[in-house]
Amino acid sequence: MPPNAGRYRLRGVALGYRARIVDVTVTVAATGAGDGTAAVDLTLEAVPQGLGTVVTAATRSGQQLGNVPAAISVVSMETIQGTGRRNTNLEEALRTVPGLVIRDQLGGASRVTIAIRGAGSSNAFGVRSIRLLIDGIPKNNAGGSGQDLANLDMASVQSIEVLRGPASTLYGNQAGGVVAVTTEAGGETPRRQLQVLGGSYGFARVHGKATGQAFGGAVSYLGSAWRTQQDGYRANSNFDQTGFSSKLVYRPNDRSTITGVMSYDNLGQDVSGALTLEEFQTRPRLADSTSFLTLNGRRLDNFGRLDEFRFGLNVQRTLTATEQVETQVFYVPRATRSPSLAQYIQQSFVNRGANVRLLTTRALGALGNRFTTGVDFQDTPIQTATTGRAGTTSAGRSFSVFDEGATTYGVYALDELSLHRDVTLTGGVRYDNIRFRQQNQLLASVTEPRTFKRVTPKVGLTYRATPSFSTFANFSESFEAPVIGQLRNSPAPTGEFVTNQVVRPLTVRTYEVGTRGAAGRASFEAVVFRQSLRDQPVNVSFARPAPATGQFAALVNAAEVRQWGVETGAQLALTSALTLAGTYTYSDFAYDRFVAGTNDFTGNELPGIPKHNAFAELRYRDARGLTGGIEVQSVGQFFLNDANTVTNPAYQVVNLRLGWERALGAAQVAPFVAVNNLFSEAYSSQPQINAALGRYYNPLPGVNYSAGLRVAW
Structure with missing residues (x-):
């Protein structure tokens, strides 16, 4: 019938x-x-899995993963935007990556930090020691550091590549690892999507986006807008964010591609501060009373606000059958205003730059060859003013007006030579020149600029035994110059705010071997590495010269670190509907030497990094549209200070997601619910390393919920 x-x-x-x-x-x-x-x-x-996946972060040339002699992970759009995700920051997507520790300070807001093999582990917020790129545009300023990870629409991200390990040969300063985010480009079929979420502690989010193509496919587009807010688990931890992002890809012919991106973010965040161990254990929702100002019997908040635009233009042009050139320019203005006790700190800067890359795949005799060379330029002028807070006795008074900035340029070359059908030899080198300038406009003295110059090499070998199995080994060097704020004080007895002319960059030397592959329904990766860090800078106290009294802190090279670790990951499709995935990381990081003043921490473990870190997830998706997942994060105990006298307790967190995707007329609807920290584990994910007054801990919520509805048509 x-x-x-x-x-x-x-x-x-x-x-x-x-x-x-x-x-x-x-x-x-x-x-x-x-x-x-x-x-x-x-x-x-x-689904883009396996060794044929094309990656750019490790080579800047679009090489297949199976030919890259480096540890690199690719997070798919399905993992990033899967049903039940809150998509408020990077934490949900990147906790699946071995060798990486991503920490959420306030539970779903923007304050997260990222550490890769220890790089960035002591940072209190934002990005330091690693490179974060969004559609090729660096979140790091020219000096290497980045602020809160705002202006990032996770619900429009197509993929994330994570290069685990030093990458100065391609990216220069502060590249102990790379996180490269690529946003969606519109597909042939127009698509509209609206998502509404709500949850515990006043969480509410609305997100809409549209993708598609126009002019016969010559133009692809993405446009999105969102609003997120929450009261927060702890006192004084409320948060709000409003923004939009857009991306246009124009292909005037089969040899050229022009991509333009523009986005905006307005973010407000109160900061509740860190707690003592006793407060963490008995009153975890408390705010740090020592970090707030009380005026006329009323405690003022620490609510700050940020505005950031991002503009970028990328032009790719195929010159011949074997040559391609790519040029990119970017302009990112940013302004912040935040209180700190009796003062306001206002900052504005512009992160601007350009880069040019040439790729040639012309054979070298009878051998296949890929040669990439390029030039990077970046400049960041920064103005920071500290003034008295309204209502205080110092209202309107200027305490400091810093006129600072960094300018950097780098030249690099990377060659990938196919010695045999299955063997690839990779070699590269880069030269970087970084110039810091700074002046306190309230002081008559002139501060001399500081310039750092470095050459960083890399060599690697890949053996691809079969199309689905490869092994690799590499040696590389990397470096990390101090950031602008760390250079403000010199240890010389001439006084404070004299640009530090003594401290040297941290140098990293890495040896790494690994394997990756797939067999049947399973895929896997395993990496073993050893790193040595020389000239690690630390803060040391110095006495102020007479007639002044007291002390001030300045940066000196006082430590050397040895690191070795193991990073593993695997995924198994149990059935067409059920997938099991997991990662495990072992990290043994310790000071080979650390003598500063009266402190001798030689032999101690590096704080902030657990020896054991594991993640497991069981995902379900069937033909009827039913989706779900249960994930377990297990983090071992780790030290919170260089003296190794304080620890962060081990913790295990279980999260649960459940959703249903179904057709309703011409639309597809997907209701979902998520339960985070199912067993209400008491834990602190992002501690304050070497904190003053014993305030190390930032507690996260016990069991909490979110639910929502996604409609696509």
């Missing part, structure tokens, strides 16, 4: 492919003639 005439929706699901839904119209003649069938063209898109 033929079916009723009408519009039907079919869902195709296959192991190793992304599920797809298509609409089918069936017509049946009034006489009942005909068989009531309709032809359906249902093509499934392969």
Whole structure:
């Protein structure tokens, strides 16, 4: 019997492919003639997994993962935007990556930090020691550091590449690892999506986006806008964020691609401060009373606000069958205003720059070859003013007006030579020149600028035994210059605010071997590495010269660190609907030497990094549209200070997600619910390393909920 005439929706699901839904119209003649069938063209898109995945972060040239002699992870759009995700920061997506520790300070707000193999582990907020790129535009300023990880629309991210380990050969200063985020580009079929979420502690979020193509496919577009707010788990931890992002890709011909991005973010965040161990254990929702100002019997908040635009233009042009050139320019203005006890700190800067890259795949004799060379330029002028807070006795008074900045340029070359069909030799080198300038406009003295120059090499070998299995080894060097704020004080007895001319950059030397592959329904990776860090700078106290009294802190090179570790990950498709995935990281990081003043911490473990860090996830998605997942994060105990006298307790956190994707007329609807910290584990994820007054801990919520609805059409 033929079916009723009408519009039907079919869902195709296959192991190793992304599920797809298509609409089918069936017509049946009034006489009942005909068989009531309709032809359906249902093509499934392969999920980008395995060694054929093309990556850019490790080579800046678009090489296949199986040929790259480095530890690199690729996080897919399905993991990033999967049903039940809050998409408020990077933490949900990156906790699945071995060798990386991402920490959420306030539970879903913007204050997260990232550490890769220890790089960035002591940072209190934002990015330091690693490179974060969004569509190729650096979040780091020219000096290497980055602020809160705002202006990042996770619900529009297509993929994230994480290069684990030193990357100065390609990215220069402060590149102990790379996180490269790529946003969506519109597909052939126009798509609109609206998502509404709500949850515990006043969490509410609305997000909308549209993607598609125009002018016969010559233009692809993405546009999104969002609003997020929450009261927060702890006192004085409320948060709000409003923003938009857009991306246009224009292909005027088959040899050229022009990509433009523009985004804006307005973010407000109160900071509740860190707690003592006793407060963490007994009153975790408390705010740090020592970090707030009380005026006329009323405690003032620490609410700060940020505005940031991001503009970028990228032009790719194929010159010949073997040559391609790419040029990118970017301009990122940013302004912040935040209180600190009786003072306001106002800062504005512009992160601007350009880079040019040339790729040639011309063979070298009978050997296949890929050669990449390029030039990077970046400049960041920064103005920072500290003034008295309204209502205080110092209202309107200027305490400091810093006029600072950094300018950097780097030249690099990387060659990938196919010695054999299955063997690739990679070698690269880069030269960097970084110039810091700074002046306190309230002081008559002139501070001399500081320039750092470095050459960093890399060599690696990859053996691809089969199309689905490869092994690699590499040696590389990296460096990390001090950031602008660390250079303000010199240890010389001439006084404070004299640009530090003594401290040297941290140098990292890395040896690494690894393997990756796939067999049947399973994929895996395993890496072993050893690193040595020389000239690690630390803060040391110095006496102020007479007639002044007291002490001030300045940066000196006082430590050397040895590190070795193991990073593993695996994924197994148990059935067409059920997938098991997990990672495990072992980190043994210790000071080979650390003598500063009266302190001798030689032999102590590096604070902030757990020896054991594991993640496991069981995901479910069936042909009826039912989705779900349960994930477990297990983090071992780690030290919170260089003296190794205070520890952060080990913790295990279990999260649960459940959703249902179904057709409703011409739309696809997906209600979902998520339960985080299912067993209400008491834990602190992002501690304050070497904190004053014993205030190390930033407690996160016990069991908490979120629910929402996503509608796409």
